[in-house]
Amino acid sequence: MAMDSSQVNIKEELICPICMDLLIGPLSLDCGHSFCQACITANKSLSNLEGESRCPVCQRTYYPWTLRPNRQLANIVEKFREVNVRSHQWQTRNVCERHGENCRNFCKEDGKAICSRCVQEHQGHQISPMEEVVKECQGKLQEALKKLTQEQQEAEELEAAISEERDTWKDVINVIRRYVCGTRHSPFCV
Structure with missing residues (x-):
């Protein structure tokens, strides 16, 4: 069973x-690109002295x-691996052990591939072509x-909004510090 275009x-x-x-x-990086943990943490070729690095795909800067x-992506990768393992097992074991026929159907209730002769034993079960x-x-x-x-895009948008909000608050704090330091002697003035 070869991989089709959707796979x-x-x-x-x-x-x-x-x-x-x-x-x-x-x-995942802020730019949305994802990498193996070992690959991206070993990626020292695009980093500078301040610890700032660049995405190997789009060159956008990020900090380690x-x-x-990305747990959701990890789950999808794991499910993809499971599907490929099952697909490989079906390729190599596509013959019914009891009847020696090709298994062309699947019993959803028992979760197993069955041949045309096994279909009779699974009467009342939901049987579908493989x-x-x-x-x-x-x-x-x-x-x-x-x-x-979609969730990753929403998370990136939220993260950008939070970063923007953080920058705004930093600016407000700096204005307040300058005002306090300019008007009287304060322990906040350094």
Whole structure:
């Protein structure tokens, strides 16, 4: 069972741009790009003396302490791995052990591939062709990826708003300090 185009599209989103393999312990930058934890923490080639680094993809600056774990993406990568392992198992074990026939159906209640002769033993169960089940799982994975992308974008927007708010408060505090220091001797004046 070869990967179809939707699986390839999903896999492209789950690849680390540095090692070009499936993400392991994904960390996300403020720019939205995600990398394997080991890859991005070892990325010293684009850093300067102040600890500021650049995203290997878009060159946007970031600080190492702003890296954040992306648990949702990690979960999707894990589910993708599980689907690929099951797909591989179905490829190599696509023959019914009892009847020696190809397993072309899937019993959703028992969660296993079955041949046409096993279908009789699963009467009353929800039986679907294997291709439908695979497409259904791929659709669920695509939806999860869309939701993750949307949530990540919302989180980035919130983070930008918080950063802007923080900068505004820093400016207000500096104005107050200058005012207090200019009008009288204060312990806040350094």
